[in-house]
Amino acid sequence: MGKLRQIFEPSAVVEDETELLVYECDGLPLFKNRPDVVVFPQRTEQVAQVVRLANEYRIPFLPRGAGTGLSGGALAVEGGIVIELQRMNRILSIDVENRVAVVQPGVVNLHISQAAAPHGLYYAPDPSSQMSCSIGGNVAENSGGPHCLKYGMTTNHILAIEAVTATGEIIRLGNPAGEPVGMDLVGVIVGSEGTFAIVTEITIRLLPKPQAVKTLLAAFHSVEECSQTVSDVIAAGIVPSALEFVDAKTIEAVEASVYKAGYPQDAVAALLIEVDGFREGLEETSTAIVEICRRNRAYDVRVAKDDDERAKLWLGRKGAFGAMGRLAPDMITMDAVIPRTRLPEVLVAIDRMSERYGLGVANVFHAGDGNLHPLILFDSRHSDQVDKIFGMSEEIMKLCVGVGGSLSGEHGIGYEKKDFMDLVFTDPDLQTMMRVKQVFNPAGLLNPDKIFPSRRGCTEVGKHTTTSTAEIGKRVESILLGSPEKVQR
Amino acid sequence: MRPQSVQELAEFLAREKGAVVPLGARTQTFFGNPLRRADCAVDLTALSRITEYVPADLTVHVEAGVTLEQLEHTLLENNQFLPLDPWNGPAATIGGIAAANAQGPFRAVGTIRDWIIGMKVVEIDGRISKAGGRVVKNVTGYDLHKLYTGSLGSLAIIVEISLKLRSKFARTATAIARFPDMQTVADGIAAVRKSGLQPVACEWVGPEHELWLRFGEDLRAVDWQLQNLPPVAAWKVTEGADEAAAWERLRSMYSSFGPVVVRAVGLPTTVREIIQEYRPGAWIAHALNGIVLMQITSPDEIGRIRQKYRAVIEKAPVEVRRQFPTFGLNEAEYDVMKKMKDAFDPEGRLNPGRHVDGERK
Numbered sequence: 062m063g064k065l066r067q068i069f070e071p072s073a074v075v076e077d078e079t080e081l082l083v084y085e086c087d088g089l090p091l092f093k094n095r096p097d098v099v100v101f102p103q104r105t106e107q108v109a110q111v112v113r114l115a116n117e118y119r120i121p122f123l124p125r126g127a128g129t130g131l132s133g134g135a136l137a138v139e140g141g142i143v144i145e146l147q148r149m150n151r152i153l154s155i156d157v158e159n160r161v162a163v164v165q166p167g168v169v170n171l172h173i174s175q176a177a178a179p180h181g182l183y184y185a186p187d188p189s190s191q192m193s194c195s196i197g198g199n200v201a202e203n204s205g206g207p208h209c210l211k212y213g214m215t216t217n218h219i220l221a222i223e224a225v226t227a228t229g230e231i232i233r234l235g236n237p238a239g240e241p242v243g244m245d246l247v248g249v250i251v252g253s254e255g256t257f258a259i260v261t262e263i264t265i266r267l268l269p270k271p272q273a274v275k276t277l278l279a280a281f282h283s284v285e286e287c288s289q290t291v292s293d294v295i296a297a298g299i300v301p302s303a304l305e306f307v308d309a310k311t312i313e314a315v316e317a318s319v320y321k322a323g324y325p326q327d328a329v330a331a332l333l334i335e336v337d338g339f340r341e342g343l344e345e346t347s348t349a350i351v352e353i354c355r356r357n358r359a360y361d362v363r364v365a366k367d368d369d370e371r372a373k374l375w376l377g378r379k380g381a382f383g384a385m386g387r388l389a390p391d392m393i394t395m396d397a398v399i400p401r402t403r404l405p406e407v408l409v410a411i412d413r414m415s416e417r418y419g420l421g422v423a424n425v426f427h428a429g430d431g432n433l434h435p436l437i438l439f440d441s442r443h444s445d446q447v448d449k450i451f452g453m454s455e456e457i458m459k460l461c462v463g464v465g466g467s468l469s470g471e472h473g474i475g476y477e478k479k480d481f482m483d484l485v486f487t488d489p490d491l492q493t494m495m496r497v498k499q500v501f502n503p504a505g506l507l508n509p510d511k512i513f514p515s516r517r518g519c520t521e522v523g524k525h526t527t528t529s530t531a532e533i534g535k536r537v538e539s540i541l542l543g544s545p546e547k548v549q550r
Numbered sequence: 551m552r553p554q555s556v557q558e559l560a561e562f563l564a565r566e567k568g569a570v571v572p573l574g575a576r577t578q579t580f581f582g583n584p585l586r587r588a589d590c591a592v593d594l595t596a597l598s599r600i601t602e603y604v605p606a607d608l609t610v611h612v613e614a615g616v617t618l619e620q621l622e623h624t625l626l627e628n629n630q631f632l633p634l635d636p637w638n639g640p641a642a643t644i645g646g647i648a649a650a651n652a653q654g655p656f657r658a659v660g661t662i663r664d665w666i667i668g669m670k671v672v673e674i675d676g677r678i679s680k681a682g683g684r685v686v687k688n689v690t691g692y693d694l695h696k697l698y699t700g701s702l703g704s705l706a707i708i709v710e711i712s713l714k715l716r717s718k719f720a721r722t723a724t725a726i727a728r729f730p731d732m733q734t735v736a737d738g739i740a741a742v743r744k745s746g747l748q749p750v751a752c753e754w755v756g757p758e759h760e761l762w763l764r765f766g767e768d769l770r771a772v773d774w775q776l777q778n779l780p781p782v783a784a785w786k787v788t789e790g791a792d793e794a795a796a797w798e799r800l801r802s803m804y805s806s807f808g809p810v811v812v813r814a815v816g817l818p819t820t821v822r823e824i825i826q827e828y829r830p831g832a833w834i835a836h837a838l839n840g841i842v843l844m845q846i847t848s849p850d851e852i853g854r855i856r857q858k859y860r861a862v863i864e865k866a867p868v869e870v871r872r873q874f875p876t877f878g879l880n881e882a883e884y885d886v887m888k889k890m891k892d893a894f895d896p897e898g899r900l901n902p903g904r905h906v907d908g909e910r911k
Contacts, residue, residue, distance in 0.1 A: 158743065159817045159840070203689045214687065216696075217664050232882035236860050238840040240815045241651060241700050243877040243906065244887050245663055248696030252689050272746065292606050298629060298717030339748075342770030398685040400607040430687040431607075470687040478690075485683065485690055493679040494692045500889045512691070 063543040065100065068110045073101040073148070076541060084143050087128045087135040088190070091393060091447075092476055094530075096137035097537035099125075101148045105223060105231055105261040108144060112259065113229035115142055115506060118536045119528070123508035124259040126166060126195030130202060131394050132475030134254050138510035140530045141537065144259060146197050152176050153262070160267045161220065161237050166197025166260055173265070182267040185212035188471070189379050200260050203252030205471030207303040207378070210429040211337075212268070214471070216251040223262035224250065227507040237264050249497070254473050255508045257501035271337035274302075275347040276371040279354040280328035280361040284308070287330035288404040290357040291428045294334070294350060295401065301350075304429030305333040305378050310388065311425040311436075315377040318384035322377025325361050332428065333378050381425040382436070388421060389438035393450055395457055399466035401431035410460055411435055418453045420446065432470035433461065459484060480514045552593040556613075556670070556678060556709045559592065563707075564676025566590060569899050572703040574646030575617060577638035581650055582702050583876050583908025584868050585901065594645055597709060600624055602684070608715045609667065609684055614645025614708050630715045633659045633750075635797070637804050645708045651700035655751040655800070656764065657836060659716070662699060668712035669695035671705075674895045679706075686714045697890065704905035705894040719766035722750075723776055724793045727783035729759040734782070736822040739837045741780035743818065748775070754835040755800065756825065761837075762800065764793075804834055807845040809867050812852060815860040816840045828855055849874060875909040884909060 065074055075081060076098045085095045097120075102108045115122040121141035128135055137143055150167035157180045164173060170191040174183040187206035188194055194204070199215045200222070212218075221235030235247035250257050281287040291304060307315075312324045312331065324331055332354070336346050347364060354362050365371040385392050399407055408424065415422040421438035435457055439446040458468055462484045469478060482491060491513060498513075499505075553559035563570065568589025573579075575595065597613035600621065604610075605628040612621060618632070619640035625631050636642055636652035646652070648669075653661050668682030681694035698708055729735035735754060738761050742752060751764040761783070765775045779785050788796050814824050817840040825833055828851055830844035846852070849870045855861045856878045863876045879887065887906040894900075898907055 156817075158819050161817070203693070205687060205689075209687065213660070213664060214689075216693065217660060230882075232886075233880075234883060234886075236815055237817055238815045240813075240839070240841060240860070241663065242815065242860055242862055243879055243883060244701045244705075244890065245651070245696040245699050246883065246886055248663060248699070249693055252693050269746070269748070295608060296606055298720070300716065339767065339771035339774055341774035342768045345770065346768065398683075398687055400604060400609070400685055402604060402606045427687070431685055432687050465684055467683045467685050467688045468690045470685075471689055473689055474691070482691065486680070489677045489679045490681065490691070493673070493677075494681070494694065496893050497692055497694060497697065497890070500886070500893050 063541045064114055065098065065111070065540050068107055068114070069100050069102070073103070075099040084125065084128070084137070084145070087125070087130040087133060089131050089133045089393070089477055092133045092136050094137055094140065096143040097140045097534050098541060099143040099145050101145050103148050105225065108225045108259055108261055109229045109231050111142065111144060112225050112227070114540055116228055116504065118540055119504070119506065120533055120536045120540070121506050121509050124197065124201070124255045126198030127169070127193050129190040129194040130198060130473065130475065131396070132469065132473040132477045134202060134473050134475035134511060136476045138476060139528070140533045147195065149261065155180065155267070157182065159237065160269070161264060162267055163262065163264050164196055165262060166195060166200070168196050170194050170196055170199060177267050181270050183270050184218065184265060185268050186215045186218055189382060196263055196265070197260055200251050200263055201253070201255040202471070202473040205427070205432065207305055207427055209471070210304055210427065211300050211302040216248060218266045219247060219251050219263060220266055221264035222247055222250065222260050224258035224260045226258050227502040227504065235264065239266060253501070254475060254511055256498060256511055259507070273340040273343050274335060274337040274371065275343055275364065276333070276335045276374050277347065277350065277362060277364040278324065278331060278333055278374050279359040280325040280331045281357070281359050282329050284330050284408050285405045286357045286359070287332060288408070288428070290332060290354055290359065291401060291404060293353045293357065295429070297349060297353060299336065299346060299350065301334050301429060302337045303333065303335040304427070306424065306426050306428035307331045307333065307378065307381065308424040310421065310423035311381050314384040314387045314423060315381055317387045318380065320376050320380025320384050322373050324377055328361070333374055378425070385423060385436055385438065388423065389440060391441045392436045392438045393454060394472070395433065395435045395437065395454055396469045396472040397433050397458055397461035397466055398470035399431045399433060399461050399464050401428065403464040403466070404428065404431065407433070407460060407464060411457060414453060414456055418449050420449055420453060427470070430470070431466070455481065474512045476511055479512055482512065482514045551590055552596050554596050556597065556672065559707065559709065560672050560676045560678050563672055563674060569902050570674070571901055572707045574615060574643035574649070575641050577642045577646065578650050578652060580865050581876070582904040584871050584903060586903030586908065592707065594707070594709070595643065601710070605630060607686070609686060609712060610715060611684060611710065611712045612644050613710055614643060616644050618642050618644065618647065625715060629718050631718050632665060632713060632715055634662055634665070637801060639801060644711055648699050648711060649701065649703045649708055655753050655762070655797070655834070655836060657839060658748065658750040663696060665713050666695050666699060666711055667714050669698055669708060670710035671698060671708050673706045674900045682712065684712045702901060702905045704891060704901045704907070706900070720768045721772045722764060722766040722793065723772050723787055723789045724762060724764045724796060725776065725779055725785040725787045726760055726762050726796070727785045729761065729783055731759060732822065732826065735759045735761055738780065738782045739821070741782050743838065745778060745780050747778060749838070752836065752838040753800070754821065754833070754837045756830070756833045800834070804843065807832055807843070808865055810846050810849050810863070810870055811865040812844050812846055812855060813862045813864050814842045814844060814855055816842070824859065873911060875911060877909060879906065879909055
């Protein structure tokens with residue numbers, strides 16, 4: 062019997078070529094490569110065993126959660142083994158008094174808040190994919206979401222982890238108080254995009270649900286007025302829990318879809334603004350925001366009267382990506398960040414680019430923290446359009462970096478943006494990052510070919526590479542079928 | 551050596567072959583394992599420029615030698631602040647606060663790790679490298695600034711830091727009450743936890759059994775919280791200059807703790823147990839975070855505390871620090887941190903012995 066079968070029961074190993082198609086990409090279908098085998102561990106020990114086996118046979122491997130990532134982080138670039146963590150999906154404990162939960166990586170983000178709700182608690186980071194994305198994937202990517210503006214990213218809510226190292230040891234880092242002792246190792250593993258370790262258990266912070274929430278929608282006739290409102294709200298010292306920008310194209314798509322939210326269809330741009338906190342004082346804050354909107358010539362400002370209206374306003378925002386199918390068969394989601402004061406000029410430049418490339422762009426993004434999501438619309442059946450989107454996305458990234466921004470606010474670099482890393486980082490910057498990677502992932506077998514640019518010869522010293530995918534396939538076959546040879550180091 | 555620029559420091563380090571000790575305002579030289587060797591100290595206080603401040607972006611970029619006081623002063627012009635009040639006070643440098651991950655009572659909105667968005671360092675061979683950026687939300691590249699935070703300058707010398715900021719609270723107020731004994735104060739904290747109040751600091755000060763609650767929000771939210779203080783004690787509320795003076799008093803009280811002070815890390819629900827079991831002479835507990843700063847009666851208590859809890863030696867005479875490791879790392883932590891140290895500083899010339907390389911006695 063093969064060595065993989067000694068670790069996993071038959072139903073936890075997928076090697077059939079057709080079934081493997083599901084795992085050939087994540088939420089970024091632009092890049093595809095089929096892994097050689099997918100395994101479904103249910104226990105940490107199984108993860109450690111398969112990692113040790115992969116090391117023994119020099120087979121690349123990578124973790125995968127719900128596969129909703131948007132940067133190709135779960136792409137098996139060199140084939141090898143995908144360690145699918147969806148079956149490790151138990152909420153192990155909720156400590157109400159200490160506001161701490163312990164969960165397995167396959168737990169769906171939203172399920173945590175649902176389980177905590179009866180205790181008046183919730184888990185704050187809320188990526189748009191929160192109904193399906195897994196907490197393990199959130200930890201890998203340091204995921205964001207609209208409410209990160211006030212409450213911070215995933216990294217601000219992870220207190221401790223159990224992880225399997227790239228060499229197959231089980232380690233525990235951090236503590237339930239979230240108090241780093243020595244260097245902040247948990248902090249550096251969160252957001253390492255599955256290249257440092259495979260997280261197998263996560264201790265997270267829960268927050269008490271705010272006493273009250275106010276959600277409002279303001280419609281504008283110009284992008285400038287809309288952007289100015291963003292700056293003015295922040296300048297007024299208000300800390301909204303969310304401040305989201307939606308443009309005309311997005312409104313068009315949303316209103317034609319099942320996510321119809323009643324957004325004003327003649328608006329050039331609209332803001333979805335939410336404030337939460339103590340009931341006392343919230344009304345005044347909300348009134349102050351309405352005034353700022355009006356001062357910037359918002360022509361329609363609606364304050365949601367109840368939870369149903371709130372939910373409807375959010376439905377349009379959270380369903381915007383899904384609704385884009387109304388406008389074009391394919392799209393890619395950019396994720397650049399800019400200083401929020403540079404919003405107007407960057408949006409104008411993207412608009413001009415859209416005309417020049419002849420590709421539609423919808424803008425729906427986290428305006429409060431300057432995290433843009435230009436959605437470039439295209440049709441993958443036309444190969445010239447596919448070429449164009451690569452050119453256009455590169456131009457957008459250069460534009461954003463040029464005004465002091467960065468490549469990614471919450472989706473990660475993954476495979477998609479790795480060749481743009483040198484727009485932001487110098488060789489010494491990247492070499493230092495590579496050095497840290499090599500401490501965690503010395504053989505480079507864990508999730509290879511991510512984050513670091515390949516085009517400029519930023520080589521991974523000590524990396525196994527140059528192994529052909531055919532050779533990797535052969536090695537996987539030997540652990541599946543049980544042929545004897547180990548690979549010499 | 552007192553570099554006037556990052557470049558000067560980089561050139562110096564490229565030449566220097568001895569053991570290098572970075573220094574800020576020297577407010578916490580008593581923290582960490584004892585230095586094994588020091589050939590050259592690098593005084594970073596001349597790197598004291600606030601190089602970029604964009605109030606509308608709520609971001610600031612500073613050199614490591616900028617003091618907290620200097621930064622606060624600049625931010626105040628725009629009614630903004632960095633919500634930190636480390637025990638080592640306003641004279642501490644931002645670089646030093648980050649290197650030591652220094653903290654104070656005011657931690658409901660996080661510690662410095664939660665506010666740093668980018669960092670530039672000079673490595674032992676003189677190379678300059680950076681991580682993160684200048685935008686408030688960013689997942690581009692590894693968060694190496696998290697690794698440097700709390701590394702006590704043992705991996706690389708922090709020279710520049712980008713921070714996100716927040717608007718100053720419209721109002722702050724502090725309610726203080728004295729309780730007769732351990733039981734009543736623990737009940738008081740439990741009542742606060744269940745009350746819906748969200749203090750930005752909640753300190754159990756002993757042995758007097760005082761409870762200090764600080765609120766910071768908009769005007770009405772602070773009002774509401776003051777009106778809804780749990781009726782378990784006679785609260786005395788202070789605001790404005792009196793409030794500032796009260797917290798300054800607490801800070802000097804903490805400064806007078808000693809000679810051995812330990813930070814025990816538990817959970818909110820184990821704070822009382824920690825105090826009861828180890829009977830410190832004096833303590834300040836961040837009660838809602840599960841952290842107790844204790845003036846312990848004998849250094850031998852350190853070992854006893856570590857049998858049950860994580861504990862960091864915050865302050866101790868050098869003889870004690872020679873005997874007991876500062877962090878008390880577990881095997882996994884030690885292993886990763888040691889490898890990290892060796893990767894950054896293979897010859898062990900940067901702050902030798904002060905961090906992980908001084909942990910195994």
